[in-house]
Amino acid sequence: MNSTPTVLPTNAIDQNEELRVDVTKADTTSARDEPGDAAMATARPTVSATSSVDATHAVKIRAKNVDFYYGDNQVLFDVSLDIPEKSVTALIGPSGCGKSTFLRMLNRMNDIIDGTRHTGDVLLEGSDVYDPAVDVVLLRKRVGMVFQKSTPFPKSIFDNIAYGPKVAGLRNNAKLTEIVETSLKRAALWDEVKDRLNSSAMSLSGGQQQRLCIARTLATDPDVILMDEPASALDPKSTARVEDLIFELKKNYTIVIVTHNMQQAARVSQQTAFFFQGVLVETGDTRALFTNPTEKQTEDYITGRFG
Amino acid sequence: MSDQQIGYAALLKRRHRISTCFEWTCRVATVSALLFLAALLAGVIWQAWGWLDLQFLTGFDSRRPGKAGLLAGLWGTSWLIFFTAIFTVPMGVGAAIYLEEYATDSRFTRLIKLNLSNLAGVPSIVYGMLGVTAFVRMFGMISAADGWTMALSLGFGTLEIPLPLGRCLLAGSFTLSLLILPVVIIASQEALRAVPPSIRHASYALGATEWQTIRHQVLPAAIPGIATGIILALSRAMGETAPLIVVGAMSYVAFAPGNLDTPMAAVQDPQRVLDAPFDVFTSITIQITNWIEQPKEEFQNLAAAGSLVLLILLVIFNATAIVIRNRAQKKISW
Numbered sequence: 001m002n003s004t005p006t007v008l009p010t011n012a013i014d015q016n017e018e019l020r021v022d023v024t025k026a027d028t029t030s031a032r033d034e035p036g037d038a039a040m041a042t043a044r045p046t047v048s049a050t051s052s053v054d055a056t057h058a059v060k061i062r063a064k065n066v067d068f069y070y071g072d073n074q075v076l077f078d079v080s081l082d083i084p085e086k087s088v089t090a091l092i093g094p095s096g097c098g099k100s101t102f103l104r105m106l107n108r109m110n111d112i113i114d115g116t117r118h119t120g121d122v123l124l125e126g127s128d129v130y131d132p133a134v135d136v137v138l139l140r141k142r143v144g145m146v147f148q149k150s151t152p153f154p155k156s157i158f159d160n161i162a163y164g165p166k167v168a169g170l171r172n173n174a175k176l177t178e179i180v181e182t183s184l185k186r187a188a189l190w191d192e193v194k195d196r197l198n199s200s201a202m203s204l205s206g207g208q209q210q211r212l213c214i215a216r217t218l219a220t221d222p223d224v225i226l227m228d229e230p231a232s233a234l235d236p237k238s239t240a241r242v243e244d245l246i247f248e249l250k251k252n253y254t255i256v257i258v259t260h261n262m263q264q265a266a267r268v269s270q271q272t273a274f275f276f277q278g279v280l281v282e283t284g285d286t287r288a289l290f291t292n293p294t295e296k297q298t299e300d301y302i303t304g305r306f307g
Numbered sequence: 308m309s310d311q312q313i314g315y316a317a318l319l320k321r322r323h324r325i326s327t328c329f330e331w332t333c334r335v336a337t338v339s340a341l342l343f344l345a346a347l348l349a350g351v352i353w354q355a356w357g358w359l360d361l362q363f364l365t366g367f368d369s370r371r372p373g374k375a376g377l378l379a380g381l382w383g384t385s386w387l388i389f390f391t392a393i394f395t396v397p398m399g400v401g402a403a404i405y406l407e408e409y410a411t412d413s414r415f416t417r418l419i420k421l422n423l424s425n426l427a428g429v430p431s432i433v434y435g436m437l438g439v440t441a442f443v444r445m446f447g448m449i450s451a452a453d454g455w456t457m458a459l460s461l462g463f464g465t466l467e468i469p470l471p472l473g474r475c476l477l478a479g480s481f482t483l484s485l486l487i488l489p490v491v492i493i494a495s496q497e498a499l500r501a502v503p504p505s506i507r508h509a510s511y512a513l514g515a516t517e518w519q520t521i522r523h524q525v526l527p528a529a530i531p532g533i534a535t536g537i538i539l540a541l542s543r544a545m546g547e548t549a550p551l552i553v554v555g556a557m558s559y560v561a562f563a564p565g566n567l568d569t570p571m572a573a574v575q576d577p578q579r580v581l582d583a584p585f586d587v588f589t590s591i592t593i594q595i596t597n598w599i600e601q602p603k604e605e606f607q608n609l610a611a612a613g614s615l616v617l618l619i620l621l622v623i624f625n626a627t628a629i630v631i632r633n634r635a636q637k638k639i640s641w
Contacts, residue, residue, distance in 0.1 A: 109508065114411050137515070137516050140511060144512060216513060
């Protein structure tokens with residue numbers, strides 16, 4: 001039962017291992033205690049208690065016993081998951097398993113849909129994001145999101161990136177220019193577009209558009225970046241670039257990525273959570289989960305027996 | 308060849324024949340519609356020939372056909388459409404934005420949406436009755452006998468608002484606004500709905516508020532569609548006669564609303580601009596109706612000339628709508 005799944009390229013794990021060591025070193029100093037951590041330690045243990053999250057990474061987001069409904073249709077069942085800061089957490093599972101719904105709960109994008117409700121808590125640094133006192137606009141600035149289909153606004157490249165800071169009230173042109181440049185550089189797009197910042201974002205290729213959307217998210221200076229299958233509509237070369245980018249970004253950001261592509265999950269993430277029919281079946285260190293899944297369903301899925 | 312194949316071949320011929328028949332039926336339908344239109348247009352131009360001159364466009368109505376002109380109607384229609392646009396655009400677009408962007412899908416909003424499509428189909432004369440009750444008589448809250456005038460001094464002139472409004476231009480504009488509001492709301496809703504939700508989501512995800520999302524993403528993308536809908540609705544209002552007759556437009560008026568018969572007069576005597584909305588009025592369509600009813604033969608030629616002017620105005624309006632739409636399509640592609 002515990003044979004290495006054939007879908008996983010062994011070098012991916014090696015690469016992963018190296019990177020994790022890197023990050024551990026870099027982050028020991030920056031890791032900080034969560035304000036609500038002590039209180040939470042006494043709370044009832046969650047599924048994630050079994051996960052082997054790096055000890056140096058404090059919990060950034062904690063979901064506790066989350067149920068979610070579209071009307072009468074329950075799509076998430078008692079999901080509890082800890083997401084460590086400055087690392088990549090991959091959500092995998094077959095279509096309709098609730099992974100995207102869970103992702104969209106983290107920055108309350110589900111609020112936009114009529115007739116949805118939930119129970120349970122989602123805590124960002126210990127405070128409930130669904131608290132009525134929480135300003136959802138501020139929450140979405142802290143928890144940015146990149147969508148499956150790249151959605152550049154029909155404006156110039158510059159205006160696309162500057163949109164987030166502008167709506168937040170920044171009017172200083174020099175500062176905006178600086179933000180646009182840093183964001184594009186971080187998204188590894190600067191060299192390709194620096195000479196045509198004023199041309200339409202629609203003129204970019206699909207892969208460039210998606211990196212533009214990532215740059216746009218970075219421009220709002222978020223703590224957490226949610227990615228909903230960010231590379232599923234891209235060709236392999238563009239996918240590789242986006243994956244490289246995710247590698248880079250996790251040094252500074254907490255990243256949660258939904259993906260259908262298990263190699264991708266294995267390549268980019270440190271923690272993986274497997275969803276099936278609305279239930280969080282298994283979660284843990286990516287390498288452990290892929291090489292030594294404890295649940296039969298997980299093994300069946302990652303070895304390609306279904307899904 | 309097997310029996311089955313022979314049957315297929317015979318049937319195939321028949322199927323193609325039916326297909327050709329249908330194509331020709333549709334072609335005849337199109338051509339005959341165009342023929343009627345061409346005949347109508349030719350008839351109007353034929354009758355109007357020689358009558359549509361500068362005197363016709365710059366003169367007021369007269370008992371003598373040779374001296375009668377359309378100026379009162381031109382001014383009346385311009386004022387009517389101007390005020391109709393002022394009332395309709397904010398209310399129509401605002402209602403559409405509320406229904407599409409803010410309102411949740413409840414029984415109440417569904418009822419409103421259903422009623423909007425019904426209202427768009429209500430005959431215009433019914434709106435005329437509504438206009439008389441609501442605006443001309445103001446539900447009888449103030450009887451015409453002891454009506455009074457509210458005066459507002461504005462520095463360069465005095466705004467004198469009669470209460471109840473009576474048969475004034477503004478009452479006509481209110482009525483036309485009611486008439487086209489459902490059309491404007493429905494057209495604007497469709498334009499808003501055509502903006503992909505992903506654009507809204509992307510904007511929300513970047514920390515924009517609902518207003519910022521509407522202002523910077525949704526409206527710029529929807530405005531061409533909204534503008535097209537507004538212009539088409541206004542051109543419908545321009546062609547309306549029945550509600551204006553009911554509201555009390557005058558069939559014979561030999562002056563422009565507020566005596567404002569040249570644009571220059573507005574600068575020289577601003578008071579006239581303030582008087583215009585509360586003056587009696589006529590419109591191009593009312594003048595045409597009036598001329599048709601006259602026994603003298605020459606008035607028929609005047610009616611044709613008036614129709615031609617109205618047609619030209621409508622063509623200009625609709626052409627503007629098409630230009631706006633095409634420009635926008637070039638600029639925005641999803």
